[in-house]
Amino acid sequence: ISIKGSGINKTFMVRKISFNNVGVERTFLLNSPVIQSIEKVNEGAVRRAKLYYLRDRIGKKSKIKSK
DSSP, X not given: OEEEOOGGGOEEEEEEEOTTSOXXXXXXXXXXXXXXXXXXXXXXXXXXXXXXXXXXXXXXXXXXXXX
């Protein structure tokens, strides 16, 4: 959903819809020793840096088209 901060304090937020249609957001430090690797699965075609508007969307409307 977003990337914030700079340098060693850079964080990123991801969002997942759980099995009972509840949205779960997690924030991770980019340079955290807990994270072994980060892999970008696909890149979406969006014009915004922060995708907070996806919180209000339900079902297929929350999908982002691929580039």
